[in-house]
Amino acid sequence: MKAVAIPVEVRVAVGADVDIVTARQKGRELAAQCGLSSTDLAVVATAISELARNIVRYAVRGEIVLRAVDNGTKRGIEVVATDDGPGISDVPLAMQDGYSTSGGLGLGLPGVRRLMDEFDIVSRFGKGTTVTVRKWRR
């Protein structure tokens, strides 16, 4: 699905656990501006929280970019979580429920995929990871 960004973009540097809270609050604000329902605001904020925590936990430093998007028929929010951390050696394995390398619940990425409408992950071992998710207004 082609998504055209409308010129609203918020960037949040993520390097400490306080940034997780900042990122999800900014995401909630932008999602509200995009007209998402109150349930979807919580859904988007929760997904951002998980993505931001992965950055802090695995990569130490990265960025969350939030964008209002429009695919021609509907508006939504796009969240891009980028880091230049160690990358994920086996993405299909990381997408399985219950998998974790850091003693967490191991539900991060599959859970985020369930929360959002669109999910894309690009990870290069040793180079970093970019996760892009979108939620459309219903």
Added chain:
Amino acid sequence: MQVPILKQGPYLIATVQSALTDDDLKELRNVLVEKVGHLRSRGVIVDVTALDVIDSFATRTLRDVAHMIRLRGAETVIVGIQPEVAFSMVKLGLTLEGVATSLDLEEGLAYLGRPGKASGREGRRDPG
């Protein structure tokens, strides 16, 4: 962000008032586990009505609180999980299995005070 903890009779009531960082959550856990012994509390209520997100870390920490408090001999009830928060938690695959939850503070107090539970009212317990 410090979470105010109120002592009400045999119970402790921790009322979360705004978004908590991971460190805030750990601090809350540690303070509750400490205070429940210091004040000889029978029950702990954690009111999360104000939280708009309960993610994997918050869920795990709340579960840890309940289990640690249980080991200290008291009971924990999480109250006030909002409907959209519950929705997000379940979609994410998070549950609070083994942890008591109630709709709100009033229900939480009623839960702790029910006969035969951690109410400090053993004397009035119904036989059988």
